[in-house]
Amino acid sequence: MKIKQYRTQFIKELSPFYDAYEAESFFYLILEDKxxxxxxxxxxxxxLNFFEKDFIVWNSLLAELKKEVPIQYLLGKTSFYGLDFEVNENVLIPRPETEELVEWIINENKGSSKEIKILDIGTGSGCVAISLAKNLPNAKVYAIDVSKKALDVAKINAIKNNVDVTFMLKNILELEVLKSDYDIIVSNPPYVRNLEKAEIKKNVLDFEPHLALFVDDNDALIFYRKIAELAQKNLLKNGQLYFEINQYLGKETKEMLEKMNFKNIELRKDIYDNDRMISCKVSKTL
Incomplete structure (x- = not known):
């Protein structure tokens, strides 16, 4: 069968699950990968033609896509900030909104001539830590995650992208103080409330790790508050704290940081005009 003919069939079979544009994008991602x-x-x-053996692979992938398994997990990889990352069911799939957070940090620190110590909390695939290490030559980057399986993926990605990141297995909620001080602490922690599950697509809800996604409705800012407390102790003078945030809790997150006496608080919107990231500095007189 001609590949062009199969493309038409492929898109048609996925039409009950995805729009034509998304289905076509899947087709070309698989075509390039395989x-x-x-x-x-x-x-x-x-x-151009497919051979008989090709249909075994394609039909298998098609069946998984009909179950709405993310294409990134099926191919075992994705792109983030111009870099290639391995991904599997143990890590969240990196989002374009998170690239904006990375861009913000890079733009504010790329001119620095001194060594910058950065800590990424809840690193997952390592996309934030690795992208910062790749684009900030003066950065010494550390990363924490509660999941050993996630860290295994992140370590592979650091090697793949030829950067040096120190990974640590820790539960941030159990720490009273960090073992080192940092110029920058960044985190994209779990922030989706259970009440928002109805808005989450099946391919995320059924396949991405809930440990990295959801928080209790009654304490949605638990990770932000804990990380901010650690930042008060372990950010150096003029150190910067960056968060990716729940789009519905921008006001609440900002108010929390204000009450904790952080300064220079800036709330930014993402490309979709949602409150998505916030930055602030710790108040220190040292």
């Missing part, structure tokens, strides 16, 4: 062929290659040569 056959090293790009969209332009197919456009230039309409006569």
């Amino acid at each position: 056959h090293r062929l790009r969209q332009i290659d197919l456009a230039l040569n309409h006569e």
Whole structure:
């Protein structure tokens, strides 16, 4: 069968689950991953064919996509901030909104000539820590996660992207103080409340790790408050704290930081015009 014909069939079979644009994007992601062929290659040569053995792979992937398994997990990889990352069911799939947080940190620190110590709390796949290490040559980057399986993925990604990141297995909620001081602490902690589950797509709700996603409705800022408390003790003078936040809790997160006497608090929106990230400095007179 010609590849172009199969593409039409592939998109049609996925139409009950995804819109045509998304289904087509899946087709080309698989085509490049499995056959090293790009969209332009197919456009230039309409006569390209699949062999019989190819359908075993494609039909297997098609069946999983119909279950709404994320394409990134099926291929075992994704892109983030121009870098390649391995992903599996033990880590969240990196989002474009998180790239904006990384961009913010890089833009505010890329001109620094001194060594910058950075701690990423809840690193998951390592996408934030690794992207910062790759783009800030003067940075010494550390990363914490409560999941050993997540850290195993992050360590692979650090090697893949040729950066040096120190990974630590810790439960942030059990720490009273960090063992070192930092210029920057960044975190994209769990922030989705159970009451928001109805808004979450099946491919996220059924397949991505709930440990990294959800918090109790009655204490939605538990991680932010704990990390802010640690930042008060372990951020150096003029040190910066950065968070990715729940879009519905921007006001509440800002008020919490104000009550904790942080200064220079800045709340930013993401590309979708949602409150998505916040930065502040610790008040120290040292």
